[in-house]
Amino acid sequence: MNMIKVPTKRPKYLPHMQQKDTISMGMEPLDRRNWIEPDELYPQFLEHKLALKALQQQHIFDALPSSIEAQQELAFELKRHLLDQHSHLYCAVADGLSYLPNGIDLAQTQANSNPLWQASLWVADDLLIMQKMDDEYCLTAASLCSPSHWHLAEKIGQPMARIHDPVPTIHQKLTPKIDRFFDYLTVENPVQRFNWSLQANSQLAQIPGDEVIHAVSTPLYYRCERQTLTRLPQTNAIAFTIRVYVYPMMSLTQVPNALTQLKSAINAMPKTVAKYKEIIYFAPALLKYFSGLSSLEG
Numbered sequence: 604m605n606m607i608k609v610p611t612k613r614p615k616y617l618p619h620m621q622q623k624d625t626i627s628m629g630m631e632p633l634d635r636r637n638w639i640e641p642d643e644l645y646p647q648f649l650e651h652k653l654a655l656k657a658l659q660q661q662h663i664f665d666a667l668p669s670s671i672e673a674q675q676e677l678a679f680e681l682k683r684h685l686l687d688q689h690s691h692l693y694c695a696v697a698d699g700l701s702y703l704p705n706g707i708d709l710a711q712t713q714a715n716s717n718p719l720w721q722a723s724l725w726v727a728d729d730l731l732i733m734q735k736m737d738d739e740y741c742l743t744a745a746s747l748c749s750p751s752h753w754h755l756a757e758k759i760g761q762p763m764a765r766i767h768d769p770v771p772t773i774h775q776k777l778t779p780k781i782d783r784f785f786d787y788l789t790v791e792n793p794v795q796r797f798n799w800s801l802q803a804n805s806q807l808a809q810i811p812g813d814e815v816i817h818a819v820s821t822p823l824y825y826r827c828e829r830q831t832l833t834r835l836p837q838t839n840a841i842a843f844t845i846r847v848y849v850y851p852m853m854s855l856t857q858v859p860n861a862l863t864q865l866k867s868a869i870n871a872m873p874k875t876v877a878k879y880k881e882i883i884y885f886a887p888a889l890l891k892y893f894s895g896l897s898s899l900e901g
Contacts, residue, residue, distance in 0.1 A: 608647065609805045609824065613857040614850045616827045618797035619868045620861060630784065633795040633831055636688050639681070639726050640829070640846065646705055648727035651807055652748045661808065662756040664720045666732075666744035671718075673732045673840035674744050678722035680835060680842070685725060693725070700725050720746050731843040733763070733785070740785045740841065742766060749807035749847045751800060751828060752881075785832075785841060793833040800826045801885050805849050814884050821888040823852045825865075852892050866893050 622629050655663050666674060682700060685693040693700045699710035699721065709725050723730045723746035732744040739762035747755045758766050763781055788794070802809055802824050803817050809826070817823075827848040832841055855861040869882055869889070877883050 608644075609849045609851055610644070611851055611854050614825065614827070614848070614854055614861075616797055616829060616848060617825070617855065617858060617861055618799045618827060620858075620864050622797070629796045629798075630794045630832075631796065633793040633833075635793060635833075638684050638793065638831060638833060639689070639728060639844070641685075641689055641692055641726065645702070645727045646707070648749075648807070649702075649707070649724060652724060652746075655748050655808070661748075661810070662754065663748050664717065664746050665755055665759040666717070666719060667760055669736075670732055670734065670743035670840075673734060673835060673838040674717075674719040674722075676835045676838050676840070677730065677732060677842050678718040680833075681722050681725065681730075719744050722746075723748075726844075726846075728844040728846040731845070733841040733843055734838070735785075736762075739763070740782065743840070747845075749845070750809060751826065751847075752809050752811050754811065788832060788834050788841060790834045790836045793831060795829060795831045797830070798828050800880050801852075801882065801889075802826050802849070803885070803888065805851075807847055807849065814881060816884050816886075817888040819887045819890055821885075823885060823888050823892065825850045825852055825855060855892075862892060 618629070652663070655661055682695075685700060686695060692703055694703060695701075696708055697710040699708070701708050702725075709721075719730055719732065729747045729749055730745070731742060731747065733740045734743045735741075736743070741760060741762045742758050743760070745755055745759065763785075800809075803821050805824055827850075829846045829848070831844045833844075834840075835842055852862075855865065866889075869877070872880070872882060874883075
């Protein structure tokens, strides 16, 4: 149900080519005009989110009661951004928005109970909110329809250190830096970061499960997350957006040295990181992409 028609054109983002350290913050300044980057795949993401909601088979939305004001503020700021920066795609309708290319009405419903969920239907991105509680930043609300191997039910209400527990070396390398970074994140200076992984299907939602060794014949996909962090001015909460991109591995051949650098990045990974990112399970399937690299990329 969450399969998408993956683009075969040149990938928009390939973070493995810029970030040599797989476990890194990798923050970079974000032009506020580019907070959200709508594209032609948005209708597929909307269908994906509504289908998951209708099936009620996954935990895709949760929020602490204390997050309601931050949810409302994020919805307000997101609507303003889309109308200001993407008026060729969106116009105001009732309490919500209309997506002009398809004439999709996205009117706000139950705005006082789940404003974050409704706002998440306006964009392809998943929307999350973090707020400081007892001197720690915690996940207080989330609309998460395209997770990368984690369950929202296990993370809601948890501080960042506990959310990142499964990530190898994260506490030694990054946890203190993350806490300090959140304290100093300002309204005027949002940031973005990227990470990548591999997967054996084109599904947006990657749910933790039993790992299997993928056969040589298994087609692989390159998954990228564009994440943004923005301080909300009134509640002081942090809006965290996640946009997922999924590309067939062969599309990387359209970027010079992309596969070569991917192979180098994988070879340089500590074993604990390779296991966490499930790279070890993709090893047989990777062979067909890495053999004959010079002819593929040049």
